[in-house]
Amino acid sequence: MDPNAPGSLARETPLATPGQLRESLREAGKLGAYRAVVRAALEQHRQDEGPLMPILHTVQDSLGHVPAGVVGDIAEGLNLSRAEVHGVVSYYHHFRAVPAGRHVLQVCRAESCQAMGCETLWQGACTELGLPPEGGTTADGAVTLEPVYCLGLCAMSPAAALDEAPHARLNAAKLGRLLDRARADAGAPAAPAGVDRVEGASSGAAA
Ligand code: FES
Secondary structure (H helix, E strand, O other), X not given: OOOOXXXXXXXXXXXXXXXXXXXXXXXXXXXXXXXXXXXXHHHXXXXXXOOHHHHHHHHHHHHXXXXXXXXXXXXXXXXXXXXXXXXXXXXXXXXXXXXXXXXXXXXXXXXXXXXXXXXXXXXXXXXXXXXXXXXXXXXXOOEEEEEEOOOOOHHHOOOEEEOOEXXXXXXXXXXXXXXXXXXXXXXXXXXXXXXXXXXXXXXXXXX
């Protein structure tokens, strides 16, 4: 049968499967909700001097991230370019373009912590969570590992924060316990079999 013949069913290629359509609708619904949050944030901070940062904080506090889909809305609302808003979102580590995992572990990689072995801890955490060297979120969404540049605990380096709770004078065992706790709370298994915790960082008193 000639697929180009008039009326031929073979010519009709579906635009999307039902699953893809459902996913599109879900995404569209999400974006609508995100935009409502942005509108409220713009309204809330309209009179602020330098409203971009407070708006980004409000959006992230509400949504857990600053979705790429609303960067244009924020730019338009503040009469800025998309590039300007995107530049601020990507410059500050605090802002996320994608949602974080159920627990967020921030490991300080600034000078004082570097001098006390934080890089060894960082690499060990990446290995243990099965993440690339730059960190990220585990495939099961249980833990986000991200760098931070000074937690104000330099005198008690190396330091980290789990869900914003500070932990000082870390070593591999203490960091491992934090990871286990985060995984357990998120319903994920503890350290994967065969992964050794990296030793060698500073040891000290419990945080
Ligand atoms: S350098 Fe790590 S807490 Fe300040």
